[in-house]
Amino acid sequence: MTLVLAGTVAVLYAVGTYLLLQRTLTRIVIGLALLGHGANLLLLLAGGPPGEPPLVGEATSGVVSDPLPQAMALTAIVITFGVLAFLLALAYRSWAVSRNDEVEDDVEDRRVAAGKRASVHDEEVGQ
């Protein structure tokens, strides 16, 4: 268990979270990518001590790293990439349509929070 690796995972998570709490869509996407890197490292870290690559018949010493977390992390890398690309396409579309790449407040929620009736339908029922 290498402490410096655990520290790196923590930093990646912290910065990723910080960026995720922003308004700008680009920052959010980058934050998600950082969280993905952190998660992949964490998978590996949780999957046992480092060792030689898990290849049959190639090991020279006795210590071989666990292949299963690696398979999981590999899947995770690819999936994260798919999500990332999709989010970027969303950001692109948002820009193309409204010249805006920011996450807006939910209008309906703001109305409720301001103490107004949620919608026209509700008012009709209330009468």
Add this chain to the structure above:
Amino acid sequence: MPAALLGLHAVVALAAPIAARRLGRRVLLLCAVAPATATVWALLHASAVVGRGEAVDVHVAWVPTAGLNGDFRLDAFALLMVLLVSGIGTLIFGYAAAYFPATKRDVGGFAAWLTIFAGAMLGLVLADNVILVFVFWELTSITSFMLIGTNHREAASRSAATQALLTTGAGGLALLGGLVVLAEAAGTYSLSGLLTAPPGGEAAAWGIALVLVGAFTKSAQVPFHAWLPAAMAAPTPVSAYLHSATMVKAGVYVIARFAPAFALLPAWRPLVVGVGVATMIVGGYRALRQHDAKLLLAYGTVSQLGFMVVMFGLGTPDATFAATTLIVAHGLFKGALFMVVGAVDVQTGTRDIRELSGLRHRMPVAFSVSCVAAASMAGLPPLLGFIAKEAAYEGVLAGELGLTGPLAVTGIVVGSALTVAYSLRFVRGVFAGPRAAAVVPRERLILVAPAALLSAASLLMGVAPLLVDALVNAAATAAHPEWETYHLSLWHGLTVALGLSAVAVAGGAALHASRARVERWQAAAPRAPSASGGYDATWRGVLAVARRTTGVVQNGSLPLYLMVILLTAVTLPGAVLVADGEWPTATYTIGSWLQIGICLLAAAAATTIAFASRRFTAVLLLGAVGYSVAALFVLHGAPDLALTQMLIETLSLVIFVLVLRHLPSRFGHRPQRIDRVVRFSTAALVGLAVFAFSLVTAGARTAAPVSQEYVARALPEGHGRNIVNVILVDFRALDTLGEIVVLVTAALGISSLVVAGRLSRHERRASAGDST
């Protein structure tokens, strides 16, 4: 066979809307086939079930381990209920066909819902699995909602339907909870099994209390009774069927089933008898104030339901027998009275007893039918209602009931006196008085015929109780095994019961004679807190609390929502992590110099991203982090991962650049709703939690890894030396297939988003060209 009957109801209900296009309102006659078949089926089994006391059991295993089975049981009590539900149901369908004008809209939909209700009610009384009981119970609530809301263009109908659904629906949830608690305590989900070996202990007591709450809401007991008078917004056939003869008796039915097994629990009798007596008196008192004949009957139903709850709730053999007689008598006279009210409404256009006058001349058949039914309701000889009431007095007097005995007797006498008074008020109000000036068309016999049948049955069974004697005795034995056959008869000699009956009738007659004074007194009496007011207040309160909570929790800021989720994720597992306090004993090393260098690089690059003001800088730094991670993979002994990471990182960079060239180079500067310090602290907390988590996971690795098996089988079975690859394409190939599906889905989404974006730009250019 029960399943086939239910299937028949479902098929008929599905066919009704289609058939209605050709048949119009006559589709209701077609639908009557379903309940008629059920009635015939029950009658065919009568000799075995009633005569020899057997029970027809049908067991269809579905998920036995979870107690979910299609168990049905036709014992004598269920048979009596089937005859009420399906027998009266058949008459109601015929009545409805005459009741509605030929031009009624959507008669097919109405017929379908009424048929579904008939099926659900049939299923409810036949079900022998507690979950099945709940399912049918809920189905009757839902169909009741749809049927009350038949005239959904009127606000009153809509709110009445909602009130009925919310009240009985909440009770249904209580019932489900109670049934599951009882079934778990008893170790069986079979209703008959549960009742033959009732569980004891505290859990069972809570379970039975919840079941009672469900029964009280469904059977409109105080303080949940307000929905039933409101439900009179439904068309009269619905009121006659659901809200007097059958559905409201579902709660009574459940109490009838559970009382013999649980009546000896200390709280049962005071609770059930107290609620029942209160309901009897409140219902009767309110009935005396009503001017709408249908509402008068509705409050009368509330009162009678209280009566039945008292009798079944006592749980003694004698009281159960009396209640069984009462449930038959009530079905007959209340069904008839409602149908008469509907006929009067159709013929005169009003149900207000202040406007109706002299109808006994214009509607003589309806008048005589009403007289018989109301007399049965008031408990006058020689009708079935009288016999039932006598049996009730005797049942209460025979049992050793402690203090609940006198309470029940007093309640029944007072309630019966009120019943006599409102029965007189009904007949007098609707039919008496001088001939009205308004011309009433000739009586339509087809509208009165079903009511006449029911009233005739009341009379015949009163004069010759032998007709119903065997059925009621067998049903009482099925509901309460200790009951020994006792023959119903009109004359028992000069007994205490007869005296109590006389007192009640005299009291009721006196109340009616001084009705003007009673009405003045009722108007002057301080208004008790009304149950419908309680319902309205609850409804408004729930909405207000929901609105306020939503306003605080959902203030519209997406980052805030995210922060709540993140902090929850940190706090709950973090608290467990700290509270458990077992720090792992794994050996921790700092790492090699090379590793430290790469880690520092990655951390520095990541931290700088947070402060970057240009998009491009941020993306390049992200690339630096990605390649550093790839290097760390190599050091960890994962070359495949490193390779994938390099490729993906490069691809990501390309896509980022493709998108970013459209966006401005700097990030925007809109103010955030959450303070920077709060965001920073949240991020730091998440980082800390992940750090602690990674330390613990390393130490938690104590068992032999699963992957040893993969390592051993990679070459001989997967024919590959690279174990990671073999896992991905061989052992866990389905996972990889899922991964590919995700990628394809993302690709489809991306391409459509990009193409759509292009189109819109193209269109914008086109529209710009138009305007110039």
